[in-house]
Amino acid sequence: MKKYDFIIAGGGMAGLSLAYYLTQSPLRDRSILIIDREQKDRNDRTWCFWERDPGPFESILFRTWKTVCFHGTTxxxxVDMGDYTYKMLRGIDFYEFVQNELAKHPTIEFKQAIINRIKETPQGGFLIADDEPFIADYIFDSTFALKLNQPENHNLLQHFKGWVITAEKPCFNPEKPQIMDFRIEQHGDCRFVYVLPFDEKTALVEFTLFNEKLLEKSEYDDQLRQYIDRFLDTGTYQIADTEYGVIPMSDELTQEYPSEHIVRIGTSGGYTKASTGYTFQRTQRYLSAIVKNLVETGKPIRPESWFRRRFKVYDSVFLNVLENNRHPADDIFTRVYTGNPRRVFTFLDEDTHVLDELRLFATMPFWPFLTAFFAVIRRKIAG
Structure with missing residues (x-):
């Protein structure tokens, strides 16, 4: 049975990012095994996020925008982004970049296999993949599946389908992406479309909704087709590429450190922000902190003050409002974005101070959120 310093279970965005940060640190010569059931060799997803400063993947960004647009109820x-830049990163560009960087380090191995079991042992983290055993000082696991079934929690889904379309007419402004357009029927959910233009004739048009149940596949296509026909003067258009995804929006309390030698990362570790589904930038931040701690202390535990847990309460309250339809979601987002220029992006990054948060809350409908707050408290006590 071969032993490694680190085993990374899951070679997706979280696993590859962790390996990349390890190679950029004094730990670059440690033995690392990365296991995934499939090769990352296709453009299976797109990540969008905002940053103030250049990030580690700045050289491979597909598009960046200094201005974003919003279409709400009023x-x-x-939308004033202040110092932030809205960025788009394609999955294939990320995979190729990181894999090329990792290939420079002979102590990093890849294995394509199905992971059968991960468990704690006195000797370290133990893993079986395709019935072959491995052991490591630490296993970083992004494959653990959240239960999403405890009644005291809120368990919504963010699901989406997008088309990259090429239009006959020059109908897009490449400098002005639409991050939320609520001009579609809500059907009691939170539904919107965003449009990210690549040039005057090409854009990613994506239909997104927050609720508890997935749609039939044809419904996503119908919504995209109706939006394009109503609001985009494309003339004829061709679908060049498609993407589909489902992201949990849950306030389930995850165990980032279930045992001494096993660390859960990515969505498995609770890195997805419950109220928005944003994962990419939070994952980069958290993994950087883990590697920093490994370098300084030899242990991966990512320190976090108890006071920062208030953001989890905010997420739960927002999910309760959505889950119970306490107020129309399109109006909530309109209030958030128009009443809190610049501040909203800092708040969603969980970098605000309490005074800024109180100012943001003052722009929200009072009674629905107060009712949701007490409902969250009751559910947690009952649970």
Whole structure:
């Protein structure tokens, strides 16, 4: 049975990012095994996020925008992002970049296999993949499946389908992406479309919704087709590429450190922000902290103050409002974005101070959120 310093279970965004950060640290010569059931050799997803400063993947960003637009219930126009830049990164560009960087390090191995079991042992983290055993000082696991069935928690889904379309007419402004357009029927959910233009004739048009149940596959296509026909003067258009995804929006309490030698990362470790589904930038931040701690202390535990847990309460309250339809979601987002220029992006990054948070809360409908707050408390006590 071969032993490694680190085993990374799951070679997706979280696993590859961790390996990359390890190679950029004094731990670059440690033995690392990365296991995934499939090769990352296709453009299976797109990540969008905002940053103030250049990030580690700046050189491979597909598009960047200094201005974003919003179409809500009472406002249509640009959103003041302040110092932030909205960024788009394609999955294939990320995979190729990281894999090329990792290939420079002979102590890193890849194995394509199905992971059968991960468990704690006195000797370290133990893993079986395709019935072959491995052991490591630490296993970083992004494959653990959340249960999403405890009644005291809120368990919504963010699901989406997008088309990259090439239009006959020059109908897009490459400098002005639409991050939320609520001009579609809500059907009691939170539904919107975003449009990310690549040039005057090409854009990613994506239909997104937050609720508890997936749609029939044809319904996503119908919504995209109706939006394009109603709001985009494309003339004829061709679908060049498609993407589909489902992201859990859950306030389930995850165990990032279930045992001494096993660390859960990515969505498995609770890195997905419950109220928005944003994962990429939070994952980069958290993994950087893990590697920093490994370098400084020899242990991966990512320190977090108890006071930062208030953001989890905020997420639960927001999910309760959505889950119980306490107020129309399109109006909530309109209030958030138009009443909190610049501040909203800092808040969603969980970098605000309490005073800023109180100012943001003051723009929200009071009674629905107060009712949701007490409902969250009751559910947690009952659970």
């Amino acid at each position: 406002y249509t126009g640009p």
